[in-house]
Amino acid sequence: MRLRLVLFAAGALGLGAAYFAAARGLPPVGGYSGAYGEVLNAVSVGERHATDVVSAVNFDYRGLDTLGEEFILFASVLGVATILRKQQGDEEDRDEPAWQARQAPDSDAVRVLGVWLVPLTVSFGLYMISHGAVSPGGGFQGGVVLATAPLVIYLCATAKTFLRIAPPWLTKAAEAIGAGGYVVIGCLGVLAGKQFLENVLPLGTPGAAWSSGTILFLNLTVGIAVAAGFVELLAIFIEEVLRRET
């Protein structure tokens, strides 16, 4: 431990000094003027009819990054499922007296809250996904919001309801469809005689959800993949609970 701290102290000193030396060459915060961003701010509304430039960058100009990002999520959900999967030879369920099944909350208030909260999160999530090209938000943010809906159900009702609404086969399929869908939309560009990930749909008036062509659909696939991915992740982490309650 002592050697480790000495090593780290030396390393941190050097790293800090190097970072300091580099930061002195940075433009002052607030005074940045890089060409890339400025050009994009100027051209993307006109070219892609997307008023949210960040979405245009994510789903069009740098759409390949987002493809990679979606598969990072895909791979790690697969990885988490692999790591925490039950393998042969694991002890089967034993009745644990120390651990009691969680009852559905008795309080009506909680249930009513759930009844209100679920449609609210779902519609908010869907709105966010579909309006990614127009306003802040998009497939990723909306997908995470969507993923909280089954969680609310889990908290307000029972695990059975949770499993009925988001059964493992469905989340798995949705995740794959979302991730694969992004690739398929990318291929559409090639099929239409253009380049991979190029827009193939007509553009509308800037400001409407459907006006920016494929960006909407790419947002949708990301939304599906992210929502399913996060539900799957959370479900794996609460899996033991689910197994015992059902």
Add this chain to the structure above:
Amino acid sequence: MSSILAWLPYAVAGWLLLWGLYGIVKSRNLVHLIICLVILQSSTYVLLLAIGYKAGAVAPVFADMPLGTPAVDPVVQALMLTDIVVEATVAALLLALAVQVYQRAGSLDPRELVRLEG
């Protein structure tokens, strides 16, 4: 104030980077270590945010703003979005590993684990 703000974000990013590394080096608990890694990662958000910021500019969303209004850099924001996903997925993977390693070995201390592995 503005003169401090011209370099403070860079300093905060470096500070978080070093604290994150320190936490990982010092950690005796895998969950603690993973959270320190999250702090290390967040230093890159701060750096990217500081780099792309323009004083007095608006967000790069032209829904109710005329085109040509000075806006902050959209590229760094796109990079940060990717960065956040990476953070979440890496944390999920590592947490799964930590849970599983505890179930198998009964410890979260990296030192103990090395000993157990033999």
Add this chain to the structure above:
Amino acid sequence: MIGALQFLLFILLALAGMQVVRTREPLAQSIAVSFYGLVLSLLFFLHQAPDVALSQIAVGAVALPLMILLALAKIRRARQEREAEQNR
């Protein structure tokens, strides 16, 4: 005004980040990191990055702490099972 707020939030962020690292107890830490994520997303809002701020709220302040809590719950349960086994 905005400048003062930015200044305060950056200082708060630096302190919160340090505190998260220095908190040894993972349960307390997960709450601290949630707070840290919230400060970070506020900063993003203040710096004209609403897209990122929304992501950060969803992931950094909610999903990530939730995953940590669930993982800790799983670890706790494994510990209980282990102890029950030893007492048997």
Add this chain to the structure above:
Amino acid sequence: MHLAPWTVALPLACAALLAALAEKIPRTVADLLALTVAAANTALCALLFRETRSGPVVYWFGGIRPRQGVSLGIDFAIDRIGAGLATLSAVLIFSALLFAARYFDKPQASFQALLLVFLAALCGFSLTGDLFDLFVFFELMSATAVGLCAYKSREVGPLQGAINFAVTNTAGAFITLTGIALLYARTGALNLSQISRMLAGRHDALVLVGFAFVCLGFLVKAAIVPFHFWLADAHASAPTPVCIIFSGAMVEAGLYAVARLHGALFATPLPGFRPALLALGAITCVVGAAMCYAQRHLKRLLAFSTIAHAGAILCGIALLTPEGYAGAALYVAGHGAIKAGLFLCVGMLLHRLHSVDELVLHGRGQGLPWLGALFAALGLLLAGTPPTAMFLGESMLHHALREHAVARLALAIASIVTAAAVLRACGRIFLGWGPREPDAPGGGESDEEPETVPARIPWSMWAAATLLLAGAIASGFLSRQQASKEAMRMLDPHAFATQVLDGAAPSNPEAATPEPLGPALWHSAGTAAGALALAGLTLGRKRLPGALRRACAGVWEPFASALRGLHTGEVGDQVAWLAFGAAILCGAMALG
């Protein structure tokens, strides 16, 4: 229709399909699907390799071409060496899938899906011409690798290995991202050629530190000392088919990134960069070779030999000259196939005899003459004997390093000692040579659960291993002059930038005629003889005169135990070393 995007799109789409259908389709169908896709991808990459014969090829995603020389989109800027790396990756993934088809007892659709994602990540990583996209594929590689590494999640070892891998690589990756942010702040660009143009030869502290930070994550992936600790842990515990990709392609991808970035960004070597990398490379050679020799766990032994060879490749890259780059590229091509073949041999041993411990296996391989012959042949090839590309590469590296005696010595040590370790294991296991000492220290960690039900070695495993041996020999037909020409293109950022940003035709440099191979043949014969002699001396050391034996042990034992002491396997130590190494690298560049 352009081929480039399909190298990424095809495996990703099929990975999604496989994951969705995992439990619905029979195992054979899943196997066939994965194998077909890997084969198709190999063909795609090979076609790309052919297409880049007359110079790099640029593909703009979304059809977003640069405007007035400003790049707005992401491009694949495919040089021939990158296409070659992608081809190598595809071949290795194909062999891994083939080998794995009868390796696990249960169907493993998620394993295959992860391997296909890994393939896409490797292809994207070697072809992309965008700095941030490079980072995205880098992270995709890591996320996939963690799942693959921890595949046997019932044992503590694989979990521990995966944790060390994930933490050190992520820490490195975020230092890389910090570097990318620094370079972006200066240049306002993410396209490599655009960055190079905006930098315009200015090498101030920001650029130096930014570039050093960017390289750091890649050096962690490349397992360069002192960032190498994760590699042995990950290799020792990952399933064998995964090891061949880690060793044969992932480590090399990290080195390729360093080579490509420097080549594409800077026309003249950055101050201090060359000596720093040369020193790191030479140290890596020696540490890797010594640790390799000290192992009895065969996977660990091969893992440390990979570290030694990564050091040799880095020595070539460090020169930042066409000859060094070309030598490194050829070396990678040969090494990938040979090392992967060796890992498959170990996998077959594990399959048949349930152990990867050299001492436990003593003499037990006597009934497996073919496996022994294959193992020995690959061991000799690892010493840099003809007719593989590793021989060609090594001869070029030695010539390129003619003014750096220490680095040459390190290179020779790496070749001789790692091959000797492999041959020693071979003699012990398949011929029963040497004393029996299953209780010698260093055991314990080597017992590993067999990954399969013991049986005869299935034909698919033999096919995968034979394919790799054939690939290694075929790589010997690569042309040194062509490689030099590609390396010259890789080191010419101006020509590259005019091609990427202005759509100009690729440059057509004139490569010098390579040195005659005569001296290299003698050299490799010497290396092979040295390796055989060292292996023989190790096995027959009881017959040596006592004084000589004690003298050797007196030198070797303290050195080995000191080195072993540094390899604690604790993740905290590894990250401390990472910080220390980063400081050293930055410091060297500041002084240079």
